[in-house]
Structure formats: C-alpha cells, structure tokens
Amino acid sequence: MSAPAATGSTLDRVLGARVRRAKGRRRVMLILVALIAVVVVVSLMVGQTFYSFTDVVRVILGQDVPGASFTVGRLRLPRVVLATAAGLSFGMAGVAFQTMLRNPLASPDIIGISAGASAAAAFAIVILGLSGTAVSLVAIVAGLAIALLVYLLAFKGGGGGSRLILIGIGIAAMLDSVTAYVISRAGQWDLQETLRWLSGSLNGASWQQLAPTLLALVVLAPVLLGQSRNLASLQLGDDTASALGVRVERSRLTVLVAAVGLIAFATAAAGPIAFVAFLSGPIAARIVGPRGSLLVPSALVGAALVLVADLCGQYAFGTRYPVGVVTGVLGAPYLVYLIVRTNRAGGSL
Amino acid sequence: MTATITRRDSNVASLRRPNRVRLSWLLALVVLLALLMVASLAIGSRTVSIGDMLLGLGGSLDTLGQAAVNKRVPRTLLAAIVGAALGLAGAVMQAVTRNPLADPSILGVNMGASLAVVTGIAWFGLSTATGYIWAAVAGAAVAAVFVYTVGSLGRGGATPLKLALAGAATSAALASFVTAVSLPRGDISATIVSWQIGGVGGASFDSIRPMLPFFVAGCAISLLAARSLNSLALGDDVAASLGERVAVVRVVAALGAVLLCGAATAIAGPIGFVGLVVPHLCRLLVGVDQRWLLPFSALAGAVLLVAADVIGRVVARPGEIDVGIITALIGAPVFIAIVRRQRVRAL
Numbered sequence: 001m002s003a004p005a006a007t008g009s010t011l012d013r014v015l016g017a018r019v020r021r022a023k024g025r026r027r028v029m030l031i032l033v034a035l036i037a038v039v040v041v042v043s044l045m046v047g048q049t050f051y052s053f054t055d056v057v058r059v060i061l062g063q064d065v066p067g068a069s070f071t072v073g074r075l076r077l078p079r080v081v082l083a084t085a086a087g088l089s090f091g092m093a094g095v096a097f098q099t100m101l102r103n104p105l106a107s108p109d110i111i112g113i114s115a116g117a118s119a120a121a122a123f124a125i126v127i128l129g130l131s132g133t134a135v136s137l138v139a140i141v142a143g144l145a146i147a148l149l150v151y152l153l154a155f156k157g158g159g160g161g162s163r164l165i166l167i168g169i170g171i172a173a174m175l176d177s178v179t180a181y182v183i184s185r186a187g188q189w190d191l192q193e194t195l196r197w198l199s200g201s202l203n204g205a206s207w208q209q210l211a212p213t214l215l216a217l218v219v220l221a222p223v224l225l226g227q228s229r230n231l232a233s234l235q236l237g238d239d240t241a242s243a244l245g246v247r248v249e250r251s252r253l254t255v256l257v258a259a260v261g262l263i264a265f266a267t268a269a270a271g272p273i274a275f276v277a278f279l280s281g282p283i284a285a286r287i288v289g290p291r292g293s294l295l296v297p298s299a300l301v302g303a304a305l306v307l308v309a310d311l312c313g314q315y316a317f318g319t320r321y322p323v324g325v326v327t328g329v330l331g332a333p334y335l336v337y338l339i340v341r342t343n344r345a346g347g348s349l
Numbered sequence: 350m351t352a353t354i355t356r357r358d359s360n361v362a363s364l365r366r367p368n369r370v371r372l373s374w375l376l377a378l379v380v381l382l383a384l385l386m387v388a389s390l391a392i393g394s395r396t397v398s399i400g401d402m403l404l405g406l407g408g409s410l411d412t413l414g415q416a417a418v419n420k421r422v423p424r425t426l427l428a429a430i431v432g433a434a435l436g437l438a439g440a441v442m443q444a445v446t447r448n449p450l451a452d453p454s455i456l457g458v459n460m461g462a463s464l465a466v467v468t469g470i471a472w473f474g475l476s477t478a479t480g481y482i483w484a485a486v487a488g489a490a491v492a493a494v495f496v497y498t499v500g501s502l503g504r505g506g507a508t509p510l511k512l513a514l515a516g517a518a519t520s521a522a523l524a525s526f527v528t529a530v531s532l533p534r535g536d537i538s539a540t541i542v543s544w545q546i547g548g549v550g551g552a553s554f555d556s557i558r559p560m561l562p563f564f565v566a567g568c569a570i571s572l573l574a575a576r577s578l579n580s581l582a583l584g585d586d587v588a589a590s591l592g593e594r595v596a597v598v599r600v601v602a603a604l605g606a607v608l609l610c611g612a613a614t615a616i617a618g619p620i621g622f623v624g625l626v627v628p629h630l631c632r633l634l635v636g637v638d639q640r641w642l643l644p645f646s647a648l649a650g651a652v653l654l655v656a657a658d659v660i661g662r663v664v665a666r667p668g669e670i671d672v673g674i675i676t677a678l679i680g681a682p683v684f685i686a687i688v689r690r691q692r693v694r695a696l
Contacts, residue, residue, distance in 0.1 A: 105514060110517070153685060153689065162510045163688055163689070165510070165514070166450070166509075166510060166513055166684075166688045167685050167688055167689070169455075169513060169514075169517045170681045170682075170684040170685045170688065171681060171685070172517075173454075173455075173621060173622075173677055173680075173681050173684075174677050174678060174681035174682075176677075177546060177621075177673065177674040177677035177678060178674075178678075180545065180546045180671075180674060181670055181671070181674045184546075184670075184671070185668070195528065195532075198528075198545070199524075199525060199528060274521065274525060275521070317533075318533060319532055319533035321528075321529060321532060324525075325525050325528045325529050325532070328521060328522060328524070328525025328528075329522065329525045329526060329529055331522075332518060332519070332521060332522025332525065333522070335518040335521075335522070336499055336515070336518055336519065336522070339499060339500075339511070339514055339515055339518060340499055340502055
C-alpha cells in the first residue's frame with residue numbers, strides 16, 4: 001500500500017478499481033453461465049445415439065421428435081437438470097457454510113452433514129420403504145440434526161473452528177459406516193444404487209425424483225441470497241456483525257436451515273456428490289476474487305463441476321463412472337493442494 | 350511442550366502405575382479375552398452348547414453345532430490377531446507422531462493398503478494372499494508417508510488437526526480410487542463395499558496363515574522400539590540428547606506399525622478406530638510407559654475386535670454387521686470425546 005497522493009485521485013482510483021472489479025466479476029460469471037449452457041447442450045446431444053443440436057432444441061421446446069423425444073426428454077434431460085440443480089445447491093450451500101464458519105474446511109461434506117443426509121435417505125428408502133418427497137424430508141431432518149449436534153458438541157464449553165471440523169470428521173466416519181450397513185441390508189440393490197449413497201450418482205434420474213430438489217432450490221436459494229449481506233457481516237465476527245446491525249442468531253439460523261435444506265434435498269436425489277460443496281467456494285473465490293458475495297459464483301462453479309464431471313464419467317473412460325467417483329478422484333488432489341497451501345501460508349488450520 | 354511436562358509432573362502419580370496394578374490389569378484383560386473368545390465360538394445365528402463346543406474344538410464335525418464351532422474358530426482367531434495388530438499399530442503411531450488422534454484409519458493408512466490390494470488384483474493379476482499383504486504394506490507405507498508429509502508442512506509441524514485433515518482428505522480420495530479401479534472389473538466390483546468397510550467373516554486358516562510372519566515381525570519391531578519411543582515422548586531435542594537417533598527411531602517404529610496395519614487390512618479390509626480407542630483406554634489403565642502400553646494395546650485391541658465381532662453377530666440376528674461398522678460406531682464417539690477433552694494439542 002503506497003501512501004495516497006491526493007484525496008481526489010485516490011477516490012477516483014478506488015472507484016475505478018471497484019468498477020473494474022465489478023465488470024470483471026460479471027464477465028467471469030457470464031463465462032461460467034456460458035460454460036454451463038454448452039456442457040448442458042453437449043450432454044443432451046451425446047450418448048448411445050447422437051442427436052443434432054436442432055433435435056435437442058426442438059425437444060426442449062416441446063416438439064415431438066421421433067426417438068429424441070424419449071431419449072433426450074425422458075432420459076438425458078432429467079439427468080442434466082438434476083446435475084445442474086444438485087451442483088447449484090451444493091455450491092451455494094457449501095460456500096454459505098464456509099463463510100459463516102469462517103473456515104474453508106467447514107463445508108457440509110467435510111463436517112458430516114452430507115453424510116448424515118445420505119445415511120438418512122438410504123435408511124428411509126431401504127428400512128422404512130419410503131420414496132419421493134418423504135425421503136427428502138427425512139434427509140433434511142437428519143441433516144439439521146447432524147448440524148445441530150456438531151455445533152453443540154463443538155461449541156459447548158468453548159472451543160474453536162478446528163474442533164468443529166475434527167468432530168465433524170468423526171461424525172462423518174460414523175455416518176458413512178451407517179450408510180454402508182443400511183446398504184448391506186438391501187441385498188437386492190445393484191452396485192449403482194449402492195454407489196449413489198456412498199459417493200453420489202446421477203443414474204436413473206427421473207422427473208418425479210427431481211421435483212423436490214428443484215422446488216427446494218427455487219425456495220431456498222433466494223432465502224440464502226437474501227442473507228448474503230448478513231453473511232458478509234457475520235464473517236467479521238459475531239460482535240462486529242451485531243454492531244453492524246445484524247441479528248446474529250436469527251440470521252445464522254436462517255442461513256443454517258436454508259443451506260442444510262439445499263444439501264439435504266440435493267443429497268436425497270443424487271447422493272452426497274463428493275467434494276462439490278467443498279470445492280466450489282474456493283474455486284469461485286480464485287476466479288472472481290474474494291470480494292463480494294460468493295454465493296452465486298460458487299453455485300455456478302458447483303453446477304459446472306457436476307456437469308463436467310458427469311460428462312467425463314460417462315464418456316471419457318471405458319467404464320461409466322458415477323459422478324461422485326469422478327469428483328472424488330478429481331477433487332481430492334485439489335483438497336490436498338489447498339491444505340498444503342493453507343499450511344504453507346500459516347493459515348488458520 | 351513445557352506446558353505438557355509440567356502437567357505430567359503435577360499428576361505423575363496417576364501416570365506411573367505400580368507394577369502390581371499393571372499385572373492385575375494384564376490378568377484381567379487376558380481373562381476377558383479368553384471369555385470373549387469362548388463367547389465368539391458359542392454365539393451366532395446358532396448358539397452352541399459347551400459340549401458341542403469342546404467336541405468341535407477337537408475337530409469333530411458330527412453335529413451342526415460342532416461344524417459351526419469349526420467355522421468360528423478361524424474367524425475368532427482372525428478377529429483377535431487383526432485387533433491386536435491394529436491396537437498396537439495405533440499406539441505406535443500415536444507415539445511416533447506424538448498425536449492423540451493418530452489411528453491407521455484416520456491417517457488414511459488403511460485405505461492406502463486397500464487401494465494397493467484392489468489395484469494389484471485389477472491390474473497386476475495379484476492372486477495370492479502373500480501378494481495381497483506385500484501390496485497392502487507398500488500401499489500403507491506410501492499413504493503414511495504422504496499424509497505425514499502433507500500434514501506436517503507449514504507452521505507448527507504436524508499438529509493433530511492438520512494430520513487428521515490430511516488423513517481424512519486422503520482417505521476420501523483413496524476411497525474414490527478404490528471404486529474407480531474396481532468398477533470396470535465385474536468380477537471384483539461386487540466387493541467394493543468390502544474394500545471400504547472391513548470385516549472378519551468368512552475367515553479360514555488358509556487366509557490367516559500368510560499374515561502371521563508379517564504380524565510377528567511388526568509386533569517385534571514395535572515392541573523393541575518401545576524404550577526409544579519413551580524417550581521420543583520427551584521431545585525430539587531431549588530424546589536426541591539422551592542418545593536416541595530420533596529419525597531412525599521414527600522410521601523403524603513406523604515401519605512396524607505399517608507392517609501391522611498393512612497385513613491386517615489385506616486380510617480383513619480397512620477397520621477403523623481400533624487403533625485410536627485402544628491406546629487411550631490403555632493409557633488410563635497402565636500409564637504412559639510404552640513398554641507396558643504397547644503390549645497392553647495389542648491385548649486390548651484383540652479384546653475390542655473380538656467383542657465387536659460378537660456384538661455384530663448378536664444385534665442383527667440372523668444376519669450380521671461387519672466388524673468395521675461396529676468399531677466405527679464405538680470409536681467415533683470416543684474420537685469426539687478426545688477432541689473435546691484434549692483441546693487438540695500434541696501429546
């Protein structure tokens with residue numbers, strides 16, 4: 001920081017920088033949206049049978065195209081929509097957690113919330129025999145309960161963010177084994193279904209299964225976006241936030257419920273797609289810069305991640321891999337890299 | 350470190366148990382293990398009478414009960430051996446890293462062994478039990494070195510949090526790799542879950558035998574390192590001034606631990622939290638002297654795993670729950686309790 005030369009010119013420079021930053025931010029987000037659109041269209045076109053761009057557009061517009069109407073409309077479209085919706089949900093909820101808890105590692109998939117929703121969804125389907133929205137409701141109740149449990153265990157009697165993460169890791173390990181047990185009870189399930197609950201998968205996506213996820217996204221995403229200013233204040237610490245006029249407890253609760261809701265509904269449909277909630281925020285911060293709310297950029301990054309990973313998983317290798325395996329394999333090195341980088345920088349780990 | 354030392358001085362009486370107390374605990378654990386092993390032979394989807402059990406142990410297969418005992422003997426032995434290996438490996442890892450949260454599963458070592466075995470089967474045509482174990486030991490070693498390196502970068506060295514995080518991240522990645530490697534292979538992909546959750550069901554003497562040399566070697570190395578690990582607990586500088594070659598001690602002791610958990614994982618799959626819980630309990634019983642702690646951890650690990658196996662067979666009758674699931678359900682709360690109590694500091 002060099003000393004300001006003159007007040008007027010400094011102000012100009014600051015304002016100019018702000019405008020440039022806002023423009024840069026908008027440009028990055030437009031690129032992300034374009035990327036998502038391209039991947040969506042490509043995902044709809046390729047597969048066992050190739051359909052041309054015009055066929056795909058006609059199906060989306062509701063026209064009847066022989067063959068394509070079924071393949072694209074009934075099979076590929078729900079899958080792509082689920083990928084987008086789950087990616088948006090995981091990305092937005094993940095960065096909400098990371099911002100609120102002021103720790104890039106405190107994402108729902110690391111502190112056990114995704115694992116809880118997944119275990120509950122598997123339990124609801126296998127043991128209780130539920131389906132559809134009821135599964136999502138069980139998942140959200142479990143997600144909230146786990147969030148509350150981790151929070152209480154970590155903060156009762158003082159303690160810091162690092163304790164919360166460690167406790168979350170422990171709880172996630174326990175819940176993963178519950179999921180594995182529930183799956184082992186359901187012998188008739190095929191491998192794909194097993195992998196859905198262990199690592200996340202988009203196979204067999206259907207419109208009925210999608211509906212609750214979409215509804216949750218439409219309702220809860222605006223709630224979170226409405227809290228984006230409060231989130232930024234909460235990041236400065238509770239005291240500062242309340243001095244800035246934020247009702248700390250209320251807005252924290254709102255963010256928590258909305259974010260857990262997004263996670264739980266997406267998990268109930270697609271399983272806990274590994275690392276998407278964790279990675280989207282840091283990636284978004286790198287490409288749009290740390291200033292300003294990361295909710296929307298992170299949601300877009302999440303959607304792009306899931307779409308690209310699913311496209312790779314389906315066609316890039318000889319075998320069709322579920323999306324969660326791809327994000328797990330691709331995401332983990334980035335996680336290690338982040339840990340290394342944060343450690344080097346002497347960060348708050 | 351100074352804080353830790355003064356804390357130790359202040360309640361040194363509770364950490365240095367008289368040998369009489371230690372010996373009586375030793376006796377108690379041995380009796381407990383014997384009882385649990387008898388229970389493990391008797392209990393299952395069919396409960397066996399004492400007479401049948403004795404005949405079955407003698408090799409008789411005349412009744413269903415005797416045949417069941419015959420099936421349960423290798424399983425019980427395997428549970429005891431794997432438990433001892435994991436308990437001992439956990440105690441050594443906690444001493445080597447001076448980290449209360451060290452455990453073969455939390456540090457990703459078991460998953461490393463798992464991935465190595467799966468890769469060996471899928472890509473290199475590995476098919477012998479000894480081959481599995483070598484692959485598992487190599488995988489465990491690579492994972493251990495990797496996690497420790499990642500976790501100890503940066504300020505403050507290898508803190509419990511950084512190690513646990515690096516381990517959890519590595520574990521998750523390795524689990525994805527296990528799926529990715531085994532999925533294209535229809536013949537092994539059905540067992541994906543068994544390479545992610547460990548169990549001792551379906552054991553036979555033939556599957557146990559190749560593990561024994563590794564188990565014995567690992568135990569010997571670990572126990573011989575006990576005295577040096579005691580010096581290590583005083584801090585690297587003090588240990589060096591006491592004449593220990595700190596780096597050598599670390600590497601040798603870690604090698605013992607890697608042999609143990611590699612062999613255990615190759616036979617039984619990744620079983621978590623035994624190595625975490627057992628040394629902490631044993632420290633309460635016999636104090637912090639590694640020469641007592643290490644053998645106790647082995648014994649208590651065997652007790653825990655045999656007990657977990659029996660529980661898994663009782664609560665889900667007539668089916669059974671894999672022992673890896675039971676240990677996670679028992680171990681995770683203990684992990685959380687340690688995190689809450691210890692305020693996450695180095696041992």
